[in-house]
Amino acid sequence: MHSAGAIWRCQPVTKYRAVIVGAGRMAGTIDDEVLEYDACVLPYSHAAGYAAVPDVELVAFADQNLEKAQSLQQRYGVARAYEDYREMIERERPDIVSITTPATHHCEAVLFAAEHGARAIYCEKALCCSLADADRMTAAVESRNIKFNTGTLRRWAVGMETLRDMVDRGDLGQLQAVVTYSVGGMLHSASHFFDLMLYLAGDPELEWAQGTVTTAGFDPEPERWDADLSGIGQVRFDNGVMCHLLSTGMWCEFAAIGSEGAVQIMNNGVDFALRKRQTAVEGRGYVEYVPTPFPAFQRTSPTVRLIEDLVTALDTDGQTRQGIRRAVKTLEIAFGIIQSDRQSGARVALPLQDREYWMHSH
Structure with missing residues (x-):
């Protein structure tokens, strides 16, 4: 927990x-x-x-x-x-x-x-x-x-941590999907979003990615691109959770969807809307999602909490809550979408075999 x-x-x-x-x-x-x-x-x-x-x-x-x-x-x-x-x-x-x-x-x-x-x-x-x-x-x-x-x-924001605890407890039932409604540059901006998707899903391993580069003028032939590409697609995690990468006007908004409920993360993590699944008509299979209060939490600086995490790891010779291998997975997703596009939208296995493709990010 x-x-x-x-x-x-x-x-x-x-x-x-x-x-x-x-x-x-x-x-x-x-x-x-x-x-x-x-x-x-x-x-x-x-x-x-x-x-x-x-x-x-x-x-x-x-x-x-x-x-x-x-x-x-x-x-x-x-x-x-x-x-x-x-x-x-x-x-x-x-x-x-x-x-x-x-x-x-x-x-x-x-x-x-x-x-x-x-x-x-x-x-x-x-x-x-x-x-x-x-x-x-x-x-x-x-x-x-x-x-x-x-x-x-x-990953260190208290609201996101509260949601992760809800997922771990099964408050949403079995987690089925995580969604980011915006991507932007897949290294600079979307590294935030991809890491959040992984965190909410329990930091699973990656199975495959499939997607499309949406940046105008993208040429799939070169092994290097001197701009931070954007894209859309989906990623399958090894725990069965699907990660959906969308490009909409809803910047920095996300969702976690389970078999028994869903949470919408709004306004870049300021607001959280929880809805619980319930039967609407007995015996007919109709369901509805009913607004339910999201647990209260006190927002504090994620930067301070990240640094305190490093200090804890130094004090105890333990591991941090992220570590470099989890950070690398955000790149696996980004380059997985690019490699899928370069292969005409094929599903590509992760981790990628091709490690040399280079993309600029500021």
Whole structure:
């Protein structure tokens, strides 16, 4: 069970030292953008999240634009700023490395951090730009027992966790389907949505994907695409749950549908509508879905809860609630839809055999 309250942790012996690679929005300024957006619970950026976790001390930023790193250094009262993240990691010897660069640089940064003593990594989404890179990252992280989470924050949102607990208890009966009503770029935006679908379904293994790339002008022949493609389709999980990927005007809305009830997730996780299945006419097989109160919960920062999850794993030498293999599954779905399109809409088995296809994401 995933309790919807605080994440309980052992008392650490000392603070963990953290550094942030990249000094853009997710590093430390996106909090300013979402002040009036109910779906984002502050603190939201990496730096603001670390500032709210007493067991972590943020000690440095790095960015190839040194002025940006210095700006965040001043904003958060951090000791040092660097132009080269490699120099920062070698000098600071951090326990936790946050990576907030564009996804095109994630693989090299994760590999460097892993090879230079990082004990935990918080990597922004998208994880990377190819499954081959994801495999290299997985090997580097797992061979060193590095604790790992990505910035697909809905997994740590208390409302989503409340729904996951309902599914686990059987409150919806047997879970049959999960739905995202929007996709967008399948690496940058949809990594959020795909990870949520996997989380609500119990983090199953993947069986197959079938779908279509919807980006205008897509050419299935090249082995590389220099834009983040969008698509629609369906994915079969090994527990029998079907995942439906739709492209509608309902941005950041989702559903979990079971044999005895369904939950609609609205307004990017602000509102939840639960309906329970009941017989409408005895003996005739007619059913209806009756509105039922969704369990109450207290919304808190998913960024803080993600960081606390890393701290818990460090304290206990345990596993995080996501880990790199679950993060890789979001890429398997994205590239599965692309490979299905490249094979004229055929159903493709997952995990994919072709690991080399590369797609850009910012």
